[in-house]
Amino acid sequence: MANELKKLVVKEIISSYRNADNYLVVNYQGIKALEFDQLRRDLRKKNIYLEIVKNSLAAIAFKEMGVTGIVSLLKGPSAIVTGGDDPVVLAKETIEWAKKIPVLSLRGGFVGRAVVSLEDINNLAKLPSMPVLHLQIITGINAPVVGVASAFNAVLRGLVTVIQAVKDQKEKSGG
Numbered sequence: 001m002a003n004e005l006k007k008l009v010v011k012e013i014i015s016s017y018r019n020a021d022n023y024l025v026v027n028y029q030g031i032k033a034l035e036f037d038q039l040r041r042d043l044r045k046k047n048i049y050l051e052i053v054k055n056s057l058a059a060i061a062f063k064e065m066g067v068t069g070i071v072s073l074l075k076g077p078s079a080i081v082t083g084g085d086d087p088v089v090l091a092k093e094t095i096e097w098a099k100k101i102p103v104l105s106l107r108g109g110f111v112g113r114a115v116v117s118l119e120d121i122n123n124l125a126k127l128p129s130m131p132v133l134h135l136q137i138i139t140g141i142n143a144p145v146v147g148v149a150s151a152f153n154a155v156l157r158g159l160v161t162v163i164q165a166v167k168d169q170k171e172k173s174g175g
Helices: 003-017 034-043 054-066 068-073 087-100 118-125 130-172
Strands: 022-027 046-054 078-083 105-111 115-116
Touching: 003 054, 022 087, 034 046, 034 087, 034 118, 046 087, 046 130, 054 068, 054 078, 068 105, 078 087, 087 105, 087 118, 105 118, 115 118
Parallel strands: none
Antiparallel strands: 022 078, 022 105, 046 078, 105 115
């Protein structure tokens, strides 16, 4: 590859991943072409993209971006999976596909501006997605308010019951 072409490829890699908060490095060696097409098509539907990279050029690009921890993951046939705002979904989808295609293997990645190991990615995939987490947080915040409102309603119902009983007793006694 001519030097000018290599420089353009490095610039393209930098522009693709400089602003990405989450990406994973996978080994794709041994995947059949049809499986690979299906994998890419399915991921693309979820705004997740898989891109094959030349290790030496990707290493140069990641070093220039200051993400040197990724360089050690670029051994053998490498592809980078990126996309979406939710690293949990990215991890879950990639792990799900690795189960379907055993030769697809995760090596590690970059999540939330930090280099992560395979173990970290597996733990990340066990978490609920961001929308579910947001809902759990809102529910957690809302629960005490609902509890207080229920307590006030119970007190008011009790007060109304007492007032009604006093009224009924006065009506019985003729007063």
